[in-house]
Amino acid sequence: MAVLVKIPTQLRAAAGGSAETEVSGATVAEALNGLYERHGELRERISNEDGSLRRFVNVYLAGEDIRFLEGLQTPVPDGAELTILPAVAGG
Amino acid sequence: MAVSHLQCKECKTQYPLEALYVCEQCFGPLEVAYDHSRSSLDVGELRRRIQGGPQNIWRYADFLPLAGGPPGPSGRLASRVGLPAGCTPLIRADRLAERLGLREVWVKNDAANPTHSFKDRVVSVAVTRARELGFETIACASTGNLANSVAAHGAALGMDSYVFIPANLEEQKILATGIYGTKLVGVNGGYDDVNRLCTELSAERDWAFVNINLRPYYAEGSKTLAFEIAEQLGWELPDRCVVPVASGSLFTKIARGFEEWSELGLIEGESFPRMNGAQAEGCSPVASAYADGRDVCRPVKPDTIAKSLAIGNPADGPYALDLARRTGGGVDAVSDEEIRAGIKLLAETTGVFTETAGGVTTAVLAKLAARGDIDPDERVVLVITGDGLKTLDAVRDSFETYKIDPSVEAFERTVPEAVTV
Numbered sequence: 001m002a003v004l005v006k007i008p009t010q011l012r013a014a015a016g017g018s019a020e021t022e023v024s025g026a027t028v029a030e031a032l033n034g035l036y037e038r039h040g041e042l043r044e045r046i047s048n049e050d051g052s053l054r055r056f057v058n059v060y061l062a063g064e065d066i067r068f069l070e071g072l073q074t075p076v077p078d079g080a081e082l083t084i085l086p087a088v089a090g091g
Numbered sequence: 092m093a094v095s096h097l098q099c100k101e102c103k104t105q106y107p108l109e110a111l112y113v114c115e116q117c118f119g120p121l122e123v124a125y126d127h128s129r130s131s132l133d134v135g136e137l138r139r140r141i142q143g144g145p146q147n148i149w150r151y152a153d154f155l156p157l158a159g160g161p162p163g164p165s166g167r168l169a170s171r172v173g174l175p176a177g178c179t180p181l182i183r184a185d186r187l188a189e190r191l192g193l194r195e196v197w198v199k200n201d202a203a204n205p206t207h208s209f210k211d212r213v214v215s216v217a218v219t220r221a222r223e224l225g226f227e228t229i230a231c232a233s234t235g236n237l238a239n240s241v242a243a244h245g246a247a248l249g250m251d252s253y254v255f256i257p258a259n260l261e262e263q264k265i266l267a268t269g270i271y272g273t274k275l276v277g278v279n280g281g282y283d284d285v286n287r288l289c290t291e292l293s294a295e296r297d298w299a300f301v302n303i304n305l306r307p308y309y310a311e312g313s314k315t316l317a318f319e320i321a322e323q324l325g326w327e328l329p330d331r332c333v334v335p336v337a338s339g340s341l342f343t344k345i346a347r348g349f350e351e352w353s354e355l356g357l358i359e360g361e362s363f364p365r366m367n368g369a370q371a372e373g374c375s376p377v378a379s380a381y382a383d384g385r386d387v388c389r390p391v392k393p394d395t396i397a398k399s400l401a402i403g404n405p406a407d408g409p410y411a412l413d414l415a416r417r418t419g420g421g422v423d424a425v426s427d428e429e430i431r432a433g434i435k436l437l438a439e440t441t442g443v444f445t446e447t448a449g450g451v452t453t454a455v456l457a458k459l460a461a462r463g464d465i466d467p468d469e470r471v472v473l474v475i476t477g478d479g480l481k482t483l484d485a486v487r488d489s490f491e492t493y494k495i496d497p498s499v500e501a502f503e504r505t506v507p508e509a510v511t512v
Contacts, residue, residue, distance in 0.1 A: 009294040010113045045118065055387065055409065056101070056118040060287060065404065067390050085290050086113040087406040088120075088303050 003031040003076050006083040007042075014041040028059060029072040031082055046084065056087045094156045095126040097307055100410075108158065110224055110304040120406065121307045123156040127355060134356050138326065141318075147175035148212055148315040154351060155216055155315075156308045158223055173219070174247040176211035177315050179203040181323040184473070187440040191460040195470045197329070199320055200443050206243045206267070207478035208236035208399075208446075209341065213312035214301055218244045220308040221299035227251065228298040232289035234282045234337070234399045235264035236446075236477050241301060242273035253298065255285050261398060263481045281393060283404045313341045317348025320472055321358055328353070329364050330469040333456045335448045335476055336368035336377050336422060337400040339407030345474070346414050364472075366414050368422035369455035371395035371447075375424035377408045386412055396427045396485050397447040399477060421464070425454040431485055433457065437475070444479030452476070 006020045015021065016039065023034030029051070036043040046057050052072070053059060059066045060083040066074050076082065097106040101119030112121050137153075144150030180200050188196040201209040214237065218229055230253040231241040238254045245252030254268055258277035269275045278285045293303045301309050321328055328349055334342045346366050352358045370378045373395025376388040388408035393401035405411070415422050425433070430447055433454030438444045445453070456473050459465050479486065495501040 006291075008113075008290075010115045010118070013115070045116065054118055056113075056120065056406070058287075058404070063284070063287070065283070065390055068392070083287075083291070085287060086118050087404065088112065088286060088290055088306060 001026050001031075001076055001078045001080070003034075004079075004081045005031060005035050006081065008085055010086060011042060011045055011084070014045060015039040026075060027072065028061065028066055028074045028076060028082065031076055032059075032072070058085050058087050059083070060085065093125045093127050093153060094158065095124045097121040098124045108156070110221075110226070110299065112304050112306045123307050123311050125154070125351075127351075132356075137355070137357060141322065145171065145175070146178045147171070148177035148215060148312065149175065150178075151315050151318045154311075154318065154348075156311050157216070157219055172248075174205045174211065174215065174244050176204045176215045176312075177319060179319070181320060181472070182441060182443070184441045187437065187473075188471075190436065190440055191457055192467065193460055193465060193469070193471060194467050196456075197320075197324075197470070197472045198437070198441055198443055199316065199472055199474050201316065201474065201476050202443070202445060202449075202478035206236075206239040207481065208240065209313070209316060209474075209476040210236045210240040211244075212315050213237075213309045214240040214244050216312035217299070217301035217305040217309035218248060218250070221301070221305055222248070222250075224299070226297070226299035228253065228296075230289070230292075230296075230298045230300045231255065231302050232282070232285045232300070233302075234401055235260050235268075235481065236399050237302065238264060238268040238275075239481075242268045242271035242275070245273055246271040255289050257281050257285055257398075261482050261484065263483060267481070282402055283390070286402075286404075310340050310344055313344035314348030314351065316341070316474065317345045318352065320345075321349065321352055324470075325359075326357060327359050328362070329472040330362070331365040331367060331420070331465065331471045332474060333367045333369055333452055333459070333471065334474045335400055335452045336370050336405070336411055337402040337448075338405045339368075339377060339411030341474075341476070342366065342368050343407055343410045343414055346418070363418055365420040366418045367420040367455065367459060368411055368415055369452045370422065370424045371397040371400055371430060371451050372424045372426050373397070374401045374403055376403060377405055377411050378422045378424035380408065380412055381415055381422040388412070395430075395447075396482070397430055397451050398482075399446065399448045400451060421459075423455045423458055425451055425458060429454040429458070431489065434479060434486060435489060437473075438479070443475060445475045446477040446479050446482040447485050448477050449475040449479070450485065 025031035099114035204211040374393035390404040430450035434450035
């Protein structure tokens with residue numbers, strides 16, 4: 001499955017300057033692994049050692065927070081868009 | 092000025108004082124760090140300087156993240172440029188205390204700000220810093236109160252502004268934003284959708300999103316609520332503070348303000364207030380995590396009349412939980428019905444009409460009192476963050492209006508008189 005991953009500005013330096021990259025994977029976890037294989041430095045920025053997402057990292061599948069779906073195990077359809085964003089407080 | 096650098100709250104990596112908000116190493120939030128070692132350690136002199144300052148938040152400029160000090164050319168008149176916030180009343184609420192079986196309750200009425208909510212504090216600081224950094228356009232993602240404030244500050248300072256809100260916001264908040272001539276954008280979705288959109292946009296536009304890329308500066312503005320409470324209580328801290336929690340930023344920054352002044356010796360006494368957070372049941376990710384003993388908040392889809400607190404994905408949630416536990420406070424949630432009753436209780440006993448968020452806070456105070464969590468001798472401060480005129484639907488049909496013809500006979504026939512002399 002081809003998945004487009006959108007990379008936030010804060011991580012672009014660690015991703016060779018790319019704003020987005022296409023990877024393959026059937027789930028969010030597989031897609032993220034694809035991303036880490038391409039840009040190794042991103043793994044420790046985004047993930048904890050056990051593979052879970054860091055506390056202040058939010059991942060959205062087609063605009064929906066994956067925590068409302070099946071988390072990292074959420075299936076990703078072909079051509080889907082994954083967005084990685086920092087958690088920001090607001091109000 | 093004592094402001095020193097930005098620092099990651101998690102891994103402590105340091106950054107320059109620019110429009111940055113996320114740590115590139117660990118994605119943790121950035122905070123402003125200060126070096127007060129060169130400030131005067133003469134407490135008396137520091138207090139006199141504060142008391143001699145302007146009647147707004149710029150009297151606390153030593154503790155705010157501005158490179159150039161208070162805004163304007165020079166002197167005390169200058170600190171009145173723009174839309175200065177703060178110096179709102181701290182009211183002793185004996186009738187409310189009596190109703191709740193408590194002895195000493197104070198209401199910090201932050202509805203008495205230029206756009207009728209505490210957001211003017213944070214926006215004043217963020218916008219002033221944005222100008223220092225050379226931005227010409229300000230923007231925000233908002234649940235309503237922030238929208239009012241950003242639009243008004245843009246007008247006062249002659250800056251362009253873009254305000255993004257959930258399209259289904261209360262009419263009063265939409266009207267009280269658009270009137271200032273901002274570019275108002277209603278987004279189909281909830282606040283968390285608006286926030287995500289604006290986080291993406293902030294990377295693409297050279298704008299100062301006050302609560303995104305200017306967030307470290309913005310959040311510091313909330314400390315001024317703590318400074319005012321302490322100053323108004325005669326350089327003392329309350330025993331307990333009840334504060335509404337949406338993202339958790341206000342709650343944690345009020346405590347930070349108390350801590351900063353305690354560390355500098357500006358405050359008498361040793362004990363630290365118990366910090367109680369207040370949420371609506373329809374959006375209570377922090378209260379749920381507190382009740383379950385978790386230190387991470389599970390995001391929720393909000394469904395509550397307290398729209399200004401409807402943040403389902405609270406970024407400062409972990410810090411809010413830590414604060415509540417560390418100070419012996421807590422985080423509680425109340426139903427929409429209790430929120431309406433809270434608005435009424437505050438209005439009937441203090442003459443302060445608050446919006447739904449204040450109903451949440453008042454209802455949580457009532458809940459704590461009813462549960463016996465508050466020692467009657469405690470000095471309690473209730474932080475009221477916004478004006479009831481912003482959420483009129485919440486009180487519609489909550490009382491009866493007598494309709495009569497203009498005659499004494501009609502009046503006497505229709506209106507029961509409580510006291511006949």
